[in-house]
Each structure stands twice: as structure tokens, then as C-alpha cells.
Amino acid sequence: MKLINKIIPTTVVGSYPAVKSKGLKSFLDPYRQALETAVGDQIKSGIDIISTGQVRGDMITTLTSQIPGIRDQKVKGVIQPPLKPMTAEDTKYAVSRHNKVKAMLAGPSTISHALKIDTPLYRSRDELILDLAQIIAKEALNLESLGIAIFQIDEPILSTGIADMGTAYQAVSAITGALRVPTCIHVCGDIGKVIDSIIKMPVDIIDLEFSCNPENLETVSKKEFSGKQIGFGAVDSTSPEIDTVDEIKARIEKGIEIFGPEKLLIDPDCGLRMHKRDVAFKKLKNMVEAAGEVRRNLNE
Template identity: 25%
Template sequence: MTLAQHLLPTTVVGSYPQPEWLVDRAMLSKSVPRTRMQAMWRVDGEHLEEAQDDATIVAIRDMERAGIDIVTDGEIRRESYSNRFATALGGIDTDNPAIIVARTGQQTSVPRVVGQIRRIRPVELRDMEFLRRNTDRAAKITLPGPFTMSQQAKNEFYEDDEALAMAFAAAVNDEAHDLQRAGADVIQLDEPWVRNNPELARRHAVKAINRALDGITVPTVVHLCFGYAAVVPGSTKPAGYPFLAELADTTAQQISIEAAQPKLDLGALKDLSAKKIMLGVLDLGDPAVESADVIADRIRHGLKYVAADRLVVAPDCGMKYMPRATAFGKLKAMCEAAAKVRGEIS
């Protein structure tokens, strides 16, 4: 499958809303789980896979109907963007998670690393095969990035953070090669935690990302954001990333950024002139569906900093926590806006 040949192709960051009949959305809304949250699923184990398949088809069709050029599987089978992959690896004690306490006092259950991190089996391979069978559009699949996974776990085995991140990177790389062989047109790493701990990220995040992408020949993306709009209020989001220019040294061809809700200063993109930019133009903290005109203005603003042939149009972040009708409306308006601006510059 070839990627969209026209300017300003549209995509999603990854997730799409899971239906209420499949998951307990009230339970889901309370956290972004690091360990497994099996109680979230409303369908029993015997029928869960079939139910997830059906919901995935719904997500794919919504993206297609909205006009998205590069679709995903909506991450429908995941409890969070990272925990399904991270907890499937060898070296993780899934029965006895650790509790870490944030500076705010919030307690979070996280995986405990008690042995060598290794990929025991493919985790998302069936997801990619299912997506490939069910769309004729370009298909993207996402993986949690190695630096982010290393920051979402309690290290009780490796000598330091870098060794842990590099072990996660090797596991991600094994998975990415399987996903490429299964027909992925784009592979994306989600690395939001590089902005949580930029000093540590400067030491080894780029090294870990490049190890995770080693040998991958399809287009690759690194996504970073300030957190889901449903979890992190827009008023607390800064207008700039503390770790962004450093991503110029990654082998990823694209960098995906949240820009609409935090009203990001796009001047920082000058440091990424060799990369394509997946620009967030949907404010997922706004419960209203923005008009195509509003979104078109955001795209035009992006074009002041990024050439049209280097700009990919996307939401700010995953849409997992949104009402489905709102998510669909926003995607449809985004695709209409991209078509409008495309017509102005082609």
C-alpha cells in the first residue's frame, strides 16, 4: 500500500474511542493504566477477542468515512497506549506490580522489572494483520517507545535507566520488524515521557529510539505530547517542549507534536527542518467540533513554519477518552480543512 500522494495527508495519532458496550469508560476515565486493567472490559474472555475485532472494524470505518488517508486500528484492544505491550514482555512481574508516588502524592501501579526484558511472542502482530485485511488505505500501527516504557516501570534488575531503556528498545525493534512484514505502511513510537524527564532523555532517549527503529524501512514517526486532554488540562500545558530539537538526531522520518490545545510556539520546528511534521490541529480538550475553517487556519499557520510537502495533518493526541460522535466530527472537519488548504496551494 502506498501512502497518500497528495499534499497534506491526514492521519490519527493512534487511538479512537472504544464503545461503551466493550469497555467501562467510567473506569477508564480515572487513569492511564501502566499495569493490566482487565476489569475494564465488559465482555468475558471467551468472546472478548471477537468483540474487540468488531469494535476495531467500527473504528476503521469511522476513519475511512471521515476521510482519513492513513488509518490505524484505533488501539481498540489496548487498555492504554503502552501497557498491553509492556506487560507482555519477559522480565516483567505482572502479578506483583510496584507502587510509585508522584510529587503530587498520587499513587500509580507500574510494572516491576525483575529480569531480562525480552519479547516472548508477537504482541501486536495480529492487530496489524487484522488492520491490513480490513482497509485498502495506508495503515499505521503504534508502539510504546522504549524511553517512555522505561519511565513507566520500577527497575529492579538493570544497572541503570539507560540499560533498561535499551532492553525495551530491542524488544520494540523485534516487534516492529514483524509489523513491517505484516504490511504496516507507517510505524509510530509513542514517547510522551521525553518531555517529563528531559534531562534523562538527553542522556539516552535518542539512542534508545534509534535502536528501536533499527532496520525498519517503512516511514517511522515519533509522537510526543503533553498528555491526554481528558487527563491533563489545557491550562497546565506549556507553549513549548523541553525536549524537541533533540529528536532531529533520531532516524525517524516524522515527528508528531501536540500543537492545537497548548497553542504551541511553532518556531521550535526550525530545528526539525530535515523531518516531516505530523502537526496536531485538533484541540481534544474542546468538547465542541471545531469548524473546518478554524482547523484550516491552524493548518495555514503550520505552513508558515513547515513546507507543504513536509506536513501531515493530525489530531493533537489519541482520541481514546472522547465521545465517539465528537471524535468522528472532529476528524471529518479536519479532513475537510485539509482538502480546503490543499486546494489553495496545489
């Protein structure tokens, strides 16, 4: 699977700081300017595979606020797919600006554990997860039809040990089995206790963080990922300090030692929403520069 015609391409995990509109434009769509800024900054920084920036809010409530059966983060009845796509308009804009776009949605397990089940119609959280998977699968198919390059499922809950990994596998299968585009699962945190289950997930790319959690390097170095590619978190998304080019290069080079250059997609550990715009932009720009220097060294 080759996503782009270069080794160690750069991408993002998802979110970007939201720069809201002002004046009349804000009444029409208060987040339109944020979307345009996020997409424009990613393109300007040189990212190979961009996102929408997920600027309309956190990754869970932007979906649950649109799903019938959920109100105020409580499950009130059997959930149903929304009548119209939830994230298509922003994705359509990103695709119009760049030929390689990664779409991402919060995964069913992570969404479920953020909700209170306030109805007897769900006997267990696992039942809710599988229903959520059907809704996410429908949304993913809508995004695929717009021309995205990758579809990513965000499942940070999986590293905590709280979620049932068997149910998570079923849910991910229900989503990725319906898609033709390459698929990815993003799991942040320490993956030491769940790595074997994550490797088995039916996806093409496994995206992990290695800057905030360098111990993950030791964990993955002992594992076989077969044909899966690795989304390699090489920028610390938790720190407001701007990672230097040399710091990012050193992290990428460690990834190459373990996986080889052909398997890697370089990205931040996680989303950058919590940072100021200039910090997020510089982190991405330095990441692109570092990947470029490593790439040139490999070609020499």
C-alpha cells in the same frame, strides 16, 4: 519521501474510543467490535493513513502485560521478547481494510518511566530502556512485514525533561535502524526545552501538537528540520468540543507558513480515546474537510 499522492495528507496519532462487543461476539474477542469500529470510522471519515485505533487498552499496559520479566507494572527480572507478536493481529486487520496504515507503539523511554524496577538485575533505568528498545524493534519488524506504511514511536515522556535524551536517542536508533518503512516519533506537550534533541532523532517524521500547545509554533519556527516531515497536530485532542472546519483550517495554514505544504501530515494533537465515539468521529471528519479545503486553495 512521499507517503501518499497528495499534499497535506491526513493521519491519526493513534487511539480511538473503544466500542466493545456485546453478546456471543464479546466472549470470543471483547475488543473485536471496537477494532472494526475504529478502523471503519477512520475510513468513513476520509483519513488517508489510518491506525488500528489502539482499542485494547492504554498504550503501555497493552505491551507490558505481554513482556516476560514484567508483572503488575513492576520489572521482576531481565525482560525478554514475547514468544509471539503483541499487536500483529489488529494491524493485520487494519491493513486488510486500508492500503495505508500507520502502526504505533509506546516508546522505550515512556514505558520504562511507567514501571517500577523491582530487581537488582537492572542497575539503572537506562539499561531497561535499551532492553525495551530491542523488544519494540522486534515487534516493529513484525508489523513492517504486514505491509504498514509508517511506524510511529510514542514518546510523550520526552517533553517532560525527565528522560535522558542520550539514552532515548540510542533506543530510537535501535528501533528505526532495523526498519525500511518511514518512521515517526510522536512527542506531545511543550517541546520548548527539548526541541533540539527531538530534531536529532533518527526518524523521518516528527509528530508534535500545535492545537493544545500553540507555543510550539513559535518554537519550531526558529528551527531547521532538514529533510524531516512534520506530523502537524491541528485538532485539540484534550477538548470534548468539536473543532470547527474553520478552526482547523487556520491551524493548518499556520503550519504551511512555517513549513510549506509538502512537509506536513495533518493529524490530531494526540489520541482520541477519552472522547465519545461521535465526538472523535466528527473531529476527524472536520479535519479531513479542512485539509481538503486548504489543499484545493493551494491548487487554485
